[in-house]
Amino acid sequence: MTAWGLAWRTIARSPARSVLAVAGVTVIGALLFNMLLLSRGLLVSFRDLLDNAGYDIRVIAAQGSMAHRPPIADATSLAEAIARLPEVESIAMVRTDLGQVSAPGVNAAWTPIELIGMTDSKGGGWTIVKGSPLPTGPSAGEPPVVVNTTLASMLHLEPGSRLRLRLTSAGSASALPLVTVRVIGVGGFAFEASGDLNVATTMAGFAVAHGTPADRQAEMVLVASRPGAAAPALAAIARLRPDVRVLSNDQVMAQFNENAFSYFRQISAVLSSMTLAFAFLLIATLLTMSVNQRLGEVAALRALGFPRRRIAANLLWESALLVGIGGTAAIPVGGVLAIILDRILRQMPGVPARLHFFVFEPRTVVLHAALLALTGAVAALYPIWLATRLPIAATLRREILS
Amino acid sequence: MRILPPRLPVRTVYPIIEAVPAVNRARASAFAAAFVIALAVPAAMAPTAPDLPPMLISRQLAEQEHLHAGDTVTLAQDPRGTRARQFRVAGTYEPTPDPMRFTARRIEARMHLPDLMAIAADPADPAASESLSAINLRLKHPEDAVRFGSALNARAPGLVVRPTVRARDGSDPFAVLERFHVAVATVTVLGSTAFLLALMVMRAEERRETIGIIRLIGISQRSILLEVLVEGMLIAVAGALFGIVLAVATQGLVNHFFQWRYDTALVFVRVTRVIALQSIAVSVPLGILAGLAGSWALLRRDVLALVGR
Numbered sequence: 001m002t003a004w005g006l007a008w009r010t011i012a013r014s015p016a017r018s019v020l021a022v023a024g025v026t027v028i029g030a031l032l033f034n035m036l037l038l039s040r041g042l043l044v045s046f047r048d049l050l051d052n053a054g055y056d057i058r059v060i061a062a063q064g065s066m067a068h069r070p071p072i073a074d075a076t077s078l079a080e081a082i083a084r085l086p087e088v089e090s091i092a093m094v095r096t097d098l099g100q101v102s103a104p105g106v107n108a109a110w111t112p113i114e115l116i117g118m119t120d121s122k123g124g125g126w127t128i129v130k131g132s133p134l135p136t137g138p139s140a141g142e143p144p145v146v147v148n149t150t151l152a153s154m155l156h157l158e159p160g161s162r163l164r165l166r167l168t169s170a171g172s173a174s175a176l177p178l179v180t181v182r183v184i185g186v187g188g189f190a191f192e193a194s195g196d197l198n199v200a201t202t203m204a205g206f207a208v209a210h211g212t213p214a215d216r217q218a219e220m221v222l223v224a225s226r227p228g229a230a231a232p233a234l235a236a237i238a239r240l241r242p243d244v245r246v247l248s249n250d251q252v253m254a255q256f257n258e259n260a261f262s263y264f265r266q267i268s269a270v271l272s273s274m275t276l277a278f279a280f281l282l283i284a285t286l287l288t289m290s291v292n293q294r295l296g297e298v299a300a301l302r303a304l305g306f307p308r309r310r311i312a313a314n315l316l317w318e319s320a321l322l323v324g325i326g327g328t329a330a331i332p333v334g335g336v337l338a339i340i341l342d343r344i345l346r347q348m349p350g351v352p353a354r355l356h357f358f359v360f361e362p363r364t365v366v367l368h369a370a371l372l373a374l375t376g377a378v379a380a381l382y383p384i385w386l387a388t389r390l391p392i393a394a395t396l397r398r399e400i401l402s
Numbered sequence: 403m404r405i406l407p408p409r410l411p412v413r414t415v416y417p418i419i420e421a422v423p424a425v426n427r428a429r430a431s432a433f434a435a436a437f438v439i440a441l442a443v444p445a446a447m448a449p450t451a452p453d454l455p456p457m458l459i460s461r462q463l464a465e466q467e468h469l470h471a472g473d474t475v476t477l478a479q480d481p482r483g484t485r486a487r488q489f490r491v492a493g494t495y496e497p498t499p500d501p502m503r504f505t506a507r508r509i510e511a512r513m514h515l516p517d518l519m520a521i522a523a524d525p526a527d528p529a530a531s532e533s534l535s536a537i538n539l540r541l542k543h544p545e546d547a548v549r550f551g552s553a554l555n556a557r558a559p560g561l562v563v564r565p566t567v568r569a570r571d572g573s574d575p576f577a578v579l580e581r582f583h584v585a586v587a588t589v590t591v592l593g594s595t596a597f598l599l600a601l602m603v604m605r606a607e608e609r610r611e612t613i614g615i616i617r618l619i620g621i622s623q624r625s626i627l628l629e630v631l632v633e634g635m636l637i638a639v640a641g642a643l644f645g646i647v648l649a650v651a652t653q654g655l656v657n658h659f660f661q662w663r664y665d666t667a668l669v670f671v672r673v674t675r676v677i678a679l680q681s682i683a684v685s686v687p688l689g690i691l692a693g694l695a696g697s698w699a700l701l702r703r704d705v706l707a708l709v710g711r
Contacts, residue, residue, distance in 0.1 A: 014607070016699075020600035027593030031586065063480075112562070168562070262505060266663070270656070271586065278590075282597040289604045341585055348578045 007317035025326025032275040033334030039268040041359040042261045050249045055222035058247045075218035087233035092120035093218035099167040113197040117206025131159030131185030143205030146185040148198040194353040283379035291383040296399035308388040315384045323376035456492035457513040464494045499668035602696025617705045630697040638689020642682045649673045
């Protein structure tokens with residue numbers, strides 16, 4: 001009989017014990033799988049959001065960061081200069097401010113919103129689900145706006161609806177104008193959090209809302225480079241103005257990875273280590289107890305001529321069977337658990353609704369299998385040592401006497 | 403010596419009622435950024451000048467720029483030195499740990515409000531010197547926070563008035579994190595229970611013959627069950643206590659690691675009495691039940707089968 005066959009029979013001999021041990025490995029393995037998903041989930045998901053926004057370079061003021069973006073002076077000229085670069089395909093300018101909107105009624109309640117001024121609502125993370133995107137050229141009459149779906153359903157807005165808008169920013173003129181805007185589209189913004197209320201308008205509309213002439217400023221210039229020209233475009237834009245920072249998607253990711261996401265990465269590292277240590281202790285204890293119960297059996301096999309290698313292989317297979325069956329079952333269980341945990345964490349305020357904390361990647365399954373296999377192998381070392389170093393005669397004598 | 407004059411906190415969170423009149427985020431950010439650059443690049447060291455306006459700097463900023471109390475620093479709006487002014491470093495302070503921003507480097511300073519205005523306010527904007535980012539209030543009767551906020555909003559539309567206490571609807575980030583940790587703990591307990599049951603079943607199997615002999619002597623099943631119960635309870639209590647001692651011993655390690663990693667005084671892990679009691683309340687009954695479940699099958703078996711006859 002092979003070592004594998006013997007290990008299988010040993011496990012099948014005590015079904016209750018084996019089922020419980022496999023169940024334990026399954027649950028712990030599922031937790032480990034989840035922590036591995038969490039370690040890279042935010043990165044993968046955020047990268048996906050950035051890439052799908054349609055721009056691969058972001059230009060911000062030199063003193064700012066992606067979270068705090070002071071306005072870039074004379075951003076319009078900068079954007080025009082960037083657009084003229086041969087490596088650049090398209091650009092968009094973005095500004096944000098806080099304001100309030102209400103339906104055009106005398107006593108209608110005011111709803112706080114974030115106003116986004118932009119030159120392109122076709123890309124930049126916006127998906128128009130109803131109506132049309134913002135016009136690229138100047139528009140006559142009331143400033144056109146695109147509202148997000150949450151605000152549209154809250155205020156029952158459709159393309160053609162009108163809204164009263166007022167800003168609450170202290171950076172605006174002291175006597176804030178009340179502006180009536182025209183809804184031309186309803187859409188979703190890739191980076192909006194659940195419950196966020198966003199209103200996007202043109203840069204001209206943004207200036208009208210501020211009651212000031214257009215000041216040619218922007219918080220960020222989004223740039224889409226031509227295929228294969230990202231690095232030269234990055235260098236060319238950086239040469240244009242010394243007072244701006246030019247960031248590729250990789251650099252934006254690195255910033256978020258360093259600051260915003262590091263907590264979850266480290267929590268996942270701590271919990272993964274603890275889970276592995278836990279799995280090691282429990283598998284090692286189970287196997288050691290199992291060997292202790294079978295000392296006479298092991299001594300008899302050795303006396304019959306079984307080499308130490310086969311005894312070791314038998315225990316290793318036993319560990320591999322427990323970890324293998326449990327680890328395989330852990331993948332679907334972990335998948336279900338990941339959905340539950342992801343749902344919990346996405347309730348965090350300010351987290352983009354399309355961002356996920358747990359994202360499946362094939363490499364996670366490979367890493368999970370490798371870590372569990374290593375844990376199983378290391379956990380089997382002590383019981384193997386115990387079984388192979390057994391004094392055969394003394395053990396058999398003790399067994400007969402007992 | 404740490405001196406705390408009346409000041410405008412550049413970035414601080416106060417645990418009191420906060421009224422935020424029309425936040426000028428762009429201006430605040432621009433100033434904060436220029437402020438850091440001005441400190442980092444053209445910081446002019448000079449002999450102590452007690453007549454200069456005082457300012458406090460965060461420990462992190464002091465370490466980064468090697469500044470000490472008594473040093474003179476120049477602050478300006480931008481690296482070109484627009485509206486530059488000199489200040490005397492009156493002392494350093496440890497920024498109030500802020501769980502919402504613990505990953506951010508606390509490169510910040512505090513100074514008298516007129517001093518800040520002299521640098522930050524735009525002379526071309528007549529409203530700039532009267533513009534603030536936020537006003538923090540401490541109410542005489544904190545329970546009136548909601549009513550006070552509504553009254554203030556009615557008098558000055560456009561203000562955002564929000565209490566600084568945690569929202570009770572479970573939507574704040576820490577309530578979410580707590581739910582996440584509880585879910586992870588529940589899964590861990592489930593896994594441990596399965597392993598514990600497996601170990602108890604093995605342990606009961608190991609004692610099969612002993613229990614058979616005890617029963618042959620005449621000891622009742624009830625007495626054996628009681629013994630198993632007491633034994634399980636002792637093991638569970640010992641295990642729970644060991645777990646708590648281990649958690650208390652390692653909480654310092656976890657805190658030191660995260661405090662070092664994020665350069666913050668924030669406490670990440672704290673084993674409180676409530677948490678310790680919760681752990682005992684969960685683990686002891688589980689341990690007893692696992693012991694009973696493991697031995698139950700053995701006790702129901704025929705006594706002769708137990709001794710192999």
